Structure formats: structure tokens, C-alpha cells
Amino acid sequence: xxxxxxxxxxxxxxxxxxxxxxxxxxxxxxxxxxxxxxxxxxxxxxxxxxxxxxxxxxxxxxxxxxxxxxxxxxxxxxxxxxxxxxxxxxxxxxxxxxxxxxxxxxxxxxxxxxxxxxxxxxxxxxxxxxxxxxxxxxxxxxxxxxxxxxxxxxxxxxxxxxxxxxxxxxxxxxxxxxxxxxxxxxxxxxxxxxxxxxxxxxxxxxxxxxxxxxxxxxxxxxxxxxxxxxxxxxxxxxxxxxxxxxxxxxxxxxxxxxxxxxxxxxxxxxxxxxxxxxxxxxxxxxxxxxxxxxxxxxxxxxxxxxxxxxxxxxxxxxxxxxxxxxxxxxxxxxxxxxxxxxxxxxxxxxxxxxxxxxxxxxxxx
DNA sequence: TACACGTGGTG
DNA sequence: TCACCAAGTGT
Numbered sequence: 504x505x506x507x508x509x510x511x512x513x514x515x516x517x518x519x520x521x522x523x524x525x526x527x528x529x530x531x532x533x534x535x536x537x538x539x540x541x542x543x544x545x546x547x548x549x550x551x552x553x554x555x556x557x558x559x560x561x562x563x564x565x566x567x568x569x570x571x572x573x574x575x576x577x578x579x580x581x582x583x584x585x586x587x588x589x590x591x592x593x594x595x596x597x598x599x600x601x602x603x604x605x606x607x608x609x610x611x612x613x614x615x616x617x618x619x620x621x622x623x624x625x626x627x628x629x630x631x632x633x634x635x636x637x638x639x640x641x642x643x644x645x646x647x648x649x650x651x652x653x654x655x656x657x658x659x660x661x662x663x664x665x666x667x668x669x670x671x672x673x674x675x676x677x678x679x680x681x682x683x684x685x686x687x688x689x690x691x692x693x694x695x696x697x698x699x700x701x702x703x704x705x706x707x708x709x710x711x712x713x714x715x716x717x718x719x720x721x722x723x724x725x726x727x728x729x730x731x732x733x734x735x736x737x738x739x740x741x742x743x744x745x746x747x748x749x750x751x752x753x754x755x756x757x758x759x760x761x762x763x764x765x766x767x768x769x770x771x772x773x774x775x776x777x778x779x780x781x782x783x784x785x786x787x788x789x790x791x792x793x794x795x796x797x798x799x800x801x802x803x804x805x806x807x808x809x810x811x812x813x814x815x816x817x818x819x820x821x822x823x824x825x826x827x828x829x830x831x832x833x834x835x836x837x838x839x840x841x842x843x844x845x846x847x848x849x850x851x852x853x854x855x856x857x858x859x860x861x862x863x864x865x866x867x868x
Numbered sequence: 869t870a871c872a873c874g875t876g877g878t879g
Numbered sequence: 880t881c882a883c884c885a886a887g888t889g890t
Contacts, residue, residue: 554886596887598888740882
């Protein structure tokens with residue numbers, strides 16, 4: 504076995520092959536304009552923010568709802584932030600929603616409602632990092648920009664059989680993308696590479712046989728395209744515990760509170776609870792209850808997995824007199840209106856468990 | 869550079 | 880059951 508170096512030629516043919524494939528096999532997505540149509544920067548921006556670390560399937564309904572409610576950036580800029588957080592609830596990475604609103608206000612205020620049309624200017628806006636600034640510059644404004652997301656990383660790492668592990672290999676991958684990106688149709692090229700990564704050059708089972716870049720691909724030539732990209736090992740995820748207190752007033756109102764604007768679930772609404780930690784003491788949970796009440800601990804628990812820890816919550820439920828006042832930092836929300844609150848998914852699980860548990864023991868509605 | 873930051877689907 | 884992953888950004 505010879506130690507052959509497979510080095511694809513960086514010629515227009517590679518980009519041309521990707522573009523040709525894109526013209527025939529591109530995905531139809533709600534935020535995508537036809538090749539001859541002009542892209543709406545607002546639509547491109549909104550979709551790109553939502554798509555950060557988020558699947559197409561998850562984004563679709565949120566994108567439709569946002570666009571229907573706020574058809575342009577100036578209208579979004581005028582919306583109350585709480586409205587935006589509510590509309591974003593369930594999509595995750597909530598700092599994106601805060602930055603989305605901040606960005607809309609900047610564009611409406613400083614740029615008269617029109618997004619800046621260069622990568623450098625876009626990069627200065629909140630929520631726009633290297634990927635998103637390049638993507639908008641290329642897709643919405645036809646600028647030649649190196650668009651590198653997770654898909655492109657994978658495709659390019661395979662194309663060049665890059666052996667260096669991520670994230671250190673990012674600089675090299677970026678150089679390769681920079682060299683590959685054509686001056687003509689840079690936006691379509693970027694989307695072609697992303698579609699390739701999403702549908703052909705997939706993480707587990709790449710469909711090399713039908714890949715338009717097959718003849719260019721060193722990873723394929725190596726016989727083991729799945730080896731690329733090489734990744735550094737991940738840290739293990741700690742298990743945290745805590746408790747939540749579902750308090751229902753006699754008139755059906757539920758005690759809720761809004762989390763601080765920054766950090767985990769920043770600015771979102773929650774059912775009050777203890778702090779979450781690895782050394783949570785279940786026996787001492789009631790000491791952290793937000794309000795005095797005859798709590799009953801449910802048998803069922805709520806489990807939820809965040810990016811960097813797994814959480815198990817004990818659920819306490821209680822009925823309380825109609826005259827009870829909300830403690831500092833909390834407020835009452837009508838149970839029927841909880842759907843409309845900016846409840847993150849983990850808190851929707853808490854509400855669901857409390858309702859189910861409450862009924863089971865005959866204490867409920 | 870490394871870590872915080874959500875969620876739901878998938879093999 | 881569980882690790883992996885999906886159009887990353889901010890600090």
C-alpha cells in the first residue's frame with residue numbers, strides 16, 4: 504500500500520460541479536428564493552439566525568410564524584421584546600431571540616430598515632458571527648464570502664481528507680473554502696455545499712456514489728470518507744438535579760417568574776424552583792419553596808437534557824388560597840394562558856407533569 | 869482556546 | 880438508553 508496523497512485540484516470545475524448539482528437537486532425551502540429571483544435580506548437573515556445549530560424541520564413553523572407576524576425588519580424592531588421571546592419559546596438558544604430583536608432595532612434605526620450589504624458591516628450586528636455574516640453577504644447580496652458551517656466543514660474535510668482534528672482544523676478548512684468559492688453565484692455555491700452536506704455528504708452514511716464531487720474527493724479516494732472530519736473528544740455531561748414548585752391559586756392562577764435576561768434560559772418564564780446542581784439535596788428542597796403552601800411531591804419527575812448537563816426535576820404541587828400574594832420576583836398567570844407565556848420546553852414538561860400528577864391525586868381542577 | 873448556551877430527531 | 884448532531888455566537 505502506497506502512501507498516496509490525494510490532493511484535489513482547486514479549479515472552477517469543483518465549484519461548477521457543485522453549482523450544477525444545486526441547480527438540479529437543491530432543496531425547496533420556505534426562505535429560499537428561486538435562482539433568478541432576488542433574495543430578501545430580511546428573510547435570509549431571519550432564517551439564518553433560526554437555523555444556527557437548529558434543524559430545518561424545527562425552524563419551519565417558527566419562521567412562518569415570525570414572517571406572518573413581522574413581515575419586515577422595522578415591524579420586528581417595534582415589537583416588545585417579551586412578544587419576541589414568547590414567539591421564540593421552544594426553539595432554544597434564547598440569546599438568539601434577544602440578539603434578533605437588538606439587531607432589528609439597529610437595522611431599523613441606523614440603516615433605515617435596510618441591512619448593510621457587506622460581510623464586514625454585517626459582522627458588526629448582534630447575533631451575526633463569521634458564518635451568518637458571510638451567509639447573508641453571499642446569499643442576499645451576491646458577495647463572494649467564505650461560508651463555513653458544520654455541513655461545509657464536513658464536506659471540505661472529506662474533500663481534502665483533512666487529518667487535523669476540529670476545532671484546530673477550522674483555519675485550514677476556511678482557507679480551502681475561500682479558494683473554492685467562485686465570484687459568480689457565491690450564494691448558490693454556499694447553499695450547494697450546505698445542501699450537499701445535509702443530503703449527500705452526511706455524517707454517518709455519505710452517499711458517495713451519487714455525489715457530484717466524487718471525482719474531486721480525497722476522502723472518498725482514501726476509502727474511508729467517514730473518518731473525516733476528525734473531532735476532539737467531548738467532555739461528559741454531568742447530571743444535575745433540582746425541584747420545581749407548581750402552585751395553583753384557588754382561582755386557577757399559577758405562580759410563575761421570569762428568569763434574568765442573561766445566562767441559561769435568559770429572559771424566559773419558569774415555574775419557580777430550587778437552584779439546579781450536581782449535589783442537590785432532595786430532602787431540603789422545600790426550604791427553597793417560593794411560597795408557604797401544603798406541597799405534595801409527585802412520584803413522577805421531569806427529565807431534560809441541555810447541551811452541557813442533564814437535569815432531573817422533582818415536582819411539588821400545592822393548592823393555595825385565592826387571597827395569596829405573589830412573592831417578590833413572581834407573579835400569577837392564568838393556567839389557561841400558560842401556553843401563551845414564554846415557557847421553554849423544560850418548563851412545558853414541568854407544567855405537563857404537574858397537571859397530570861394533580862389530576863391523578865384528585866387535587867386538580 | 870474553551871466553555872456556556874436548547875431542543876428534538878436519530879441510529 | 881444514549882451519544883451524536885443541526886445553516887454558531889458570545890465571552
